[in-house]
Amino acid sequence: MLNRRELIRRLSSFPVIGGIVGSVAPFSVLAAPAQKTPPKRDVFKELGVRTFINAAGTYTAMTGSLMRDEVMDAINFTSKEFCMLDEAQDKVGEQIARLVHAEAAVVTSGAFSGMTLGLAGILTGMDVKKVEQLPHLEYTGMKSEVIIQKGHDIVYNHALTNTGCKIVWVETAEDVAKAVNERTALMHFLHIQSDLGKIQHEEWVALGKKYNVPTSIDIAADVPPVSNLWRFNDMGFSFVVISGGKALRGPQSAGLLMGKKEIIAAARLHMPPRGFNIGRGFKINKEEIFGMYVAIDSYIKYDHDKEWKEWEAGIAHIQNAVKSVPGVTTEVKVPMLGNHTPTLHITWNESVKITSQKLKENLRNASPSIEIAGGGEPNNVQVTVFMLKPGQEKIVATRLKEELTKAVA
Numbered sequence: 001m002l003n004r005r006e007l008i009r010r011l012s013s014f015p016v017i018g019g020i021v022g023s024v025a026p027f028s029v030l031a032a033p034a035q036k037t038p039p040k041r042d043v044f045k046e047l048g049v050r051t052f053i054n055a056a057g058t059y060t061a062m063t064g065s066l067m068r069d070e071v072m073d074a075i076n077f078t079s080k081e082f083c084m085l086d087e088a089q090d091k092v093g094e095q096i097a098r099l100v101h102a103e104a105a106v107v108t109s110g111a112f113s114g115m116t117l118g119l120a121g122i123l124t125g126m127d128v129k130k131v132e133q134l135p136h137l138e139y140t141g142m143k144s145e146v147i148i149q150k151g152h153d154i155v156y157n158h159a160l161t162n163t164g165c166k167i168v169w170v171e172t173a174e175d176v177a178k179a180v181n182e183r184t185a186l187m188h189f190l191h192i193q194s195d196l197g198k199i200q201h202e203e204w205v206a207l208g209k210k211y212n213v214p215t216s217i218d219i220a221a222d223v224p225p226v227s228n229l230w231r232f233n234d235m236g237f238s239f240v241v242i243s244g245g246k247a248l249r250g251p252q253s254a255g256l257l258m259g260k261k262e263i264i265a266a267a268r269l270h271m272p273p274r275g276f277n278i279g280r281g282f283k284i285n286k287e288e289i290f291g292m293y294v295a296i297d298s299y300i301k302y303d304h305d306k307e308w309k310e311w312e313a314g315i316a317h318i319q320n321a322v323k324s325v326p327g328v329t330t331e332v333k334v335p336m337l338g339n340h341t342p343t344l345h346i347t348w349n350e351s352v353k354i355t356s357q358k359l360k361e362n363l364r365n366a367s368p369s370i371e372i373a374g375g376g377e378p379n380n381v382q383v384t385v386f387m388l389k390p391g392q393e394k395i396v397a398t399r400l401k402e403e404l405t406k407a408v409a
Helices: 004-011 043-047 069-078 085-100 111-124 128-133 155-161 173-179 191-196 201-210 228-235 261-268 286-301 304-322 356-365 392-406
Strands: 104-108 145-149 166-170 184-190 215-218 239-243 255-259 328-333 343-348 380-383
Touching (some): 085 228, 085 261, 104 111, 104 261, 104 286, 111 128, 111 155, 111 215, 111 255, 111 261, 145 155, 145 173, 155 166, 166 173, 173 201, 184 191, 201 215, 201 228, 228 239, 228 286, 239 261, 255 261, 304 328, 304 343, 343 392, 356 380, 356 392
Parallel strands (some): 145 166, 215 239
Antiparallel strands (some): 328 343
């Protein structure tokens, strides 16, 4: 990992931004770096805010993920100087685009805002008058419809209707052919629910090209694998959005919009520092912009095979502890589309007298506090390790075994 002096030397060389991060040692999610010095002020304790061991995953409600030291070094360093916001986006966008095989890229305030901004750029192009008119599309000559598969219906599609567009639902290629018209602005795809749709990625892109309609894809939490950072750009989607504060371990409030050069250029007309647009509230500060660059650059350089083996070892440690409890069974599964990491499913029979919700409460309310996933079924929870700090897999294993053992009739 870069030491602070080397990072500062490289950051000081702007506009040659490609040198922010050099050779970065592989980062283990079971080996998150400890703080270098004790905090001057523990504001969590001061304000009574609960902290916890995160064995659940990268949930927004749980504040996503923990930023790495090199990301925080970039954030802290860039907080000490002024620069022009557009120049920062220009230089960072050029480098990120190179890394992810896109024509252009821009750091956004999350994947959700990236969806709004990408569609807004398609609607208006570089016409400032149209930019000022959004989200009021009537009588403007702008297009007003987005085509989405019914299997891809989630609340985050609201990001698209923020532009004033309405959604047209389809299921088959024949439905798409009937739905496309002069009002169609975009065909949007949701990767994490691609198995729920009848049309898959490549066919979706091909249909967009056939009808001359841009295509977009939401991959908010869909790395790992690292190849997803460029897979959908290579496939030909017009724009792609991803969250920054999940597996990438960038700022939780940041994301990335990447894709065709003309779409990204137009999307930036809807972004700060400009204030005549629907995206003024999607402000992203310079620290987050540089932090996202460092996060992506260093993430790509990790030894992901080594990382995977560490995840498996952590899961195995917890699994070996809990499966020794009578009435408890375990299974390791790997979600294929999103949150693609080893996940331990823990199930118990009627001899274990505890509900999943009670188990979660007991872990949450003890010290140290632990958060796990699941609870939709009365006798099943899930555990991940990729957000754990060194040694925390041992704590999680011990506490799970304790609570399940106490509950055995």
